[in-house]
Amino acid sequence: MDLEFTEQEQEFRREARAWLTANVPAERLPSMDTREGFEAHRAWERKLFDARWAVVSWPREYGGREAGLTEWLIFEEEYYRAGAPGRVSQNGIFLFAPTLFEFGTREQQDRYLPAMAAGEEIWVQGWSEPEAGSDLANVRSRAERDEERGGWRLSGQKIWSSRGTWGHRLFGLFRTDPQAQRHRGLTYFMVDLAAEGVTVRPIPQLDGEPGFAEVFLDDVFVPDADVLGGVDEGWKIMIATTGSERGLNLRSPGRFAAPANRLIELYKRDPRPAERDAVVRAWMDADAYRLFTFGTVTKLQAGGAIGADSSINKVFWSEMDVELHATALRLLGEAGELDDGDGGWLDGFLFALGGPIYAGTNEIQRNTIAERILGLPRAK
């Protein structure tokens, strides 16, 4: 065992900290789910990109630093510690990009990765449909062959697309073979949301801002160049992407360590002994999550894979996040209900409540843990 960081890693931390200290906006940006906030967040992404901090783990040619997993964790710790803005490009850089690196052609990578890293194109995740939530294989949106133009015509409907209201491009699954079994016959497409035939309807989330969108597609043409991986191969590619979402990529421990430390400060300012245990619990869980992640990184660096373990990860961080924010609101007492309250705790609470739902609901994750890790018989 060795829980120290190397001199090189510590130097990386110092460099990140120095840049963030000098550059993180002093004022909290408006919510990224408002028009103004969306643009402000894109401008911030551009700034990160110009200083090569947008995608530290990517290859240099796409704007990264080729940083290893440990350095990435360090960067994330520093990022949230500095109180830097949430990442409006997260579904692109953390969820879609790993898939593009693994399954995309060189042309697709050159075309999409730099613009994604620079915040020029914000990507939207198009899995869910009205009849396909937990049962994603029930996707009904379809793609029909258009030989003449060398591509496909997409029709159907996607829903609950985060940042779909202002985003630029969507990745998602469409049925290319209506005869095939549920998981087969699906293909992974990249869709331009400005294309003819696309209609976007904003949907306000719990906080009142249009963070969701419903995306209607009516004969939208997508060229062959925007098929990711093979035709009818979409399911297995999608599985690789959702693995990133539940596992490490989307929720680095730094993201929870920062609010856990702020919670300690909140308690010290105005101690409410009845909440003492809950405060300690929130801090410990954030710390345990960090250790768990170290364990995962150790496994990955030794050549192992995450696999179904990402479900364990997902249930833990999502429930911890809700408890942490609920504790903060109780500490705030009467002020807890105020919309523009102290430190954005209410916003954080509302956002945290989505955690047990998105990235595969926690009920589904528990089924996965039981069946795939513990080996229990499949539920009927």
Added chain:
Amino acid sequence: MRLAYTEDQELFRDTVRDFLADRCTTADVRAAWAADTAISARWVELAKVGVTGIVVPEEHDGLGMGDEELAAVLVEAGRAALPEPLLESAVAAGLFAEFAPDAGWLAEIAAGRAAASVLLPGQRLAVEAAAADVLVIGLADGDLHVATPADCVLTAQRSVDRSRKLFTVDFTPTARTLVASDTQRALARAADRGALGAAAQLLGLTRRMLDTTVEYAKQRVQRGVPIGSHQSVQHHLANVLIKLEFARPVVLRAAYSLARDLPSAARDVSMAKIYAGEAADLAARNCLQVHGAIGYTEEHDLHLFMKRAWALGTAWGDAGVHRDRIAADLLGDAPAPPTPAF
């Protein structure tokens, strides 16, 4: 950065696991329930594998290892519900090594010819105090004594886990028994080793209860399907696994910190005791529920592990004690007690 045991450590652990699978069956644990002492012929065999001498220095015929290896082995002891006082002997050995290396006990413990027990400040109960060959007794004023059972008046107490032979100890310190003074720091560290060791055993107990219950849930049929295919049953067991998987790195880190005497060691150990205790507690409840009435009997083996888990959950500082210690450190609303008050 590497949060995992080394290959050598894993090899040692696996050897112990195999040994215990063979030589510490549930029938053996039941035999310890029926006997006056849980210390059996197995103690010498454990010594041959190196287990009783893990923390005994090499010059006294031990392995000269530390908290990391001890914790790794105690996870296995927990998995098997090993009844011998392995942890107590190791805590005593650590104190011997520091304050009385030449008293002759270290080599005896390493060879399995002697078993030791401990009573640290604030602790009320000593495991195997009557059958142990030697008792290490730390007093709140920092005096450290080495005594034999004959120096004490021992009163047997009954644990929920009948393989834990508990005694209250009435001991009158004398100049003859005194081996060192001003040992508060070492006593606190010994208490932390005890809490870490209990946490490690709790991890093993959790794993055993879960594995046993997963097997049961695959076999047991109701309404024509295995009960393990019901979602409510699946979720009970998934929740145990989540608790276990998050307790594991926390215990590993505590062993790492304690082995290096890092400033955060006390807090890390307290966290380990809490996490492992919660995992074992949830495992006991959920595994009992999944077993139904058969789990509610002494005929089924599940209770051997549940009862050990309950016992170790309160021994070496219960969750409240350890939460207080962490709260004091994080929130600074009380001075951090160096020794957990048991």
